[in-house]
Amino acid sequence: MEPIMHQVWQRIFQRFHRTLNPLRRNHSGCAEHVAAPPSAHSRPYKPTLLVSRLYQPSHLRDVGQDTRLQGEMTCKSQRLMLQAGLIHPSNPGCYYYLPATVRSMEKLVRVIDQEMQAIGGQKLDMPSLCSAELWKTSERWDLMGKELFRLKDRHDVDFCLSPTHEEAVTTLVAHQATLSYRQLPLLLYQITRKFRDEPKPKFGLLRGREFYMKDMYSFDVSEEAAYQTYESVCQAYSRLFARLGLHYVQVQADTGNIGGKLSHEFQLPAQIGEDRLLVCGTCSFSANVETMTSDRMDCPQCKTGTLMESKGIEVGHTFYLGKKYSQVFQATFSNAQNKLSVAEMGCYGLGVTRILAAAIEVLSTEEGIRWPDLLAPYQVCVLPPKKGSKVDEASGLAEELVHMLAERLPRLRGEVVLDDRTQMTIGKRLKDAKRLGYPYVIVVGQAALEEMPRYEVICQQTGETMFLSEDGLYDLLGRVETI
Numbered sequence: 001m002e003p004i005m006h007q008v009w010q011r012i013f014q015r016f017h018r019t020l021n022p023l024r025r026n027h028s029g030c031a032e033h034v035a036a037p038p039s040a041h042s043r044p045y046k047p048t049l050l051v052s053r054l055y056q057p058s059h060l061r062d063v064g065q066d067t068r069l070q071g072e073m074t075c076k077s078q079r080l081m082l083q084a085g086l087i088h089p090s091n092p093g094c095y096y097y098l099p100a101t102v103r104s105m106e107k108l109v110r111v112i113d114q115e116m117q118a119i120g121g122q123k124l125d126m127p128s129l130c131s132a133e134l135w136k137t138s139e140r141w142d143l144m145g146k147e148l149f150r151l152k153d154r155h156d157v158d159f160c161l162s163p164t165h166e167e168a169v170t171t172l173v174a175h176q177a178t179l180s181y182r183q184l185p186l187l188l189y190q191i192t193r194k195f196r197d198e199p200k201p202k203f204g205l206l207r208g209r210e211f212y213m214k215d216m217y218s219f220d221v222s223e224e225a226a227y228q229t230y231e232s233v234c235q236a237y238s239r240l241f242a243r244l245g246l247h248y249v250q251v252q253a254d255t256g257n258i259g260g261k262l263s264h265e266f267q268l269p270a271q272i273g274e275d276r277l278l279v280c281g282t283c284s285f286s287a288n289v290e291t292m293t294s295d296r297m298d299c300p301q302c303k304t305g306t307l308m309e310s311k312g313i314e315v316g317h318t319f320y321l322g323k324k325y326s327q328v329f330q331a332t333f334s335n336a337q338n339k340l341s342v343a344e345m346g347c348y349g350l351g352v353t354r355i356l357a358a359a360i361e362v363l364s365t366e367e368g369i370r371w372p373d374l375l376a377p378y379q380v381c382v383l384p385p386k387k388g389s390k391v392d393e394a395s396g397l398a399e400e401l402v403h404m405l406a407e408r409l410p411r412l413r414g415e416v417v418l419d420d421r422t423q424m425t426i427g428k429r430l431k432d433a434k435r436l437g438y439p440y441v442i443v444v445g446q447a448a449l450e451e452m453p454r455y456e457v458i459c460q461q462t463g464e465t466m467f468l469s470e471d472g473l474y475d476l477l478g479r480v481e482t483i
């Protein structure tokens with residue numbers, strides 16, 4: 001054999017050999033895994049998500065009035081989430097987030113990341129454990145009172161579990177190399193667990209002691225620039241809620257213990273809301289009752305409209321902080337004249353777990369969860385017929401359908417579950433599916449066995465039921481938005 005041909009054959013042989021024997025020895029004689037070269041044929045997409053194997057639908061049950069299981073039942077989202085096996089109570093104000101909830105939350109985090117990064121936000125992660133020294137510097141160690149979770153380390157040094165990170169982020173920026181005015185606005189954000197020692201945790205994930213928040217902090221060259229940043233964050237929040245299909249009101253708010261000069265809350269109107277809002281019937285004016293100094297119900301903005309009271313769940317909060325923290329911690333930048341100047345700040349929160357629960361609260365019916373379309377843990381549930389029923393033979397079609405959906409609509413991979421609990425009637429499994437709120441439930445029954453197979457599709461968001469051909473089904477599901 002020509003030497004060059006020999007080399008080519010040797011390479012082909014080596015590659016073939018590696019593909020067949022993924023486990024080989026490296027130089028030190030230890031076994032190592034070698035990934036087969038990626039190709040469409042070597043890694044077929046196969047995993048089927050079986051409801052019987054998911055850690056959660058098997059927990060579907062009527063928790064009813066058993067307070068041992070659920071703690072005190074205080075609102076719809078809490079009851080629905082417990083019944084669907086989405087959360088499990090641990091200690092007051094703390095919950096296990098079960099796998100379906102985590103899937104939903106990860107989707108929400110992706111939407112938030114997209115919107116924050118679209119306005120220049122950069123994600124970081126700060127410690128939850130924060131030294132008291134920082135909080136004493138800002139004088140909030142005393143101001144926060146009992147809401148702050150406090151603890152001591154082994155050296156008897158005080159710490160807190162952070163509910164918010166103004167001190168931490170400002171001191172970070174102060175300690176890094178001096179910023180240039182050209183680098184501003186600087187927007188840093190994180191999505192982490194926050195802690196608050198609520199006197200009376202209630203409403204499930206709506207008012208807990210441990211929860212997820214997105215908190216963003218902005219640094220600007222001037223007050224004017226800081227207001228522009230403030231406005232762009234409010235617009236990003238508006239786009240976020242629009243994408244989630246959530247109606248919100250933006251109200252003037254109290255600055256509370258965060259401090260600063262200007263503040264807005266983003267509220268989802270809801271009966272169980274703990275905030276009282278005044279909304280003008282004529283113009284865009286709306287405010288939290290806390291901020292109103294007068295008892296009069298005429299609108300201070302347009303003067304002609306009447307204020308109506310409604311209740312809301314606070315899901316977002318924005319603050320213009322000015323130099324409150326940057327002055328204390330010396331977060332400075334070098335300005336155009338190459339002189340040090342103190343940055344103007346803002347901070348912007350979104351309750352991540354709270355948005356999830358509040359969305360369920362405002363969108364759901366009493367019987368079942370309705371998610372914002374983008375956030376449903378799984379988009380589609382396929383129901384094969386009951387074992388031993390007349391249409392038992394359609395079972396194979398249901399499995400085939402799940403595989404075909406993954407082949408033809410790759411975006412839905414990982415989004416389709418097969419409810420293989422075929423010892424149960426369709427009716428019982430439909431009830432579970434309704435509780436969990438899969439946006440689309442496909443029943444594979446008699447009609448699927450006909451010469452022109454049709455599938456029964458229940459759109460849970462609208463309550464509509466339709467019979468669709470295979471093409472009709474791909475057409476409908478091809479339009480499902482995923483993230």
Ligand SMILES: [Zn+2]
Nearest residue numbers: 280299302305
């Ligand atoms: Zn008005």
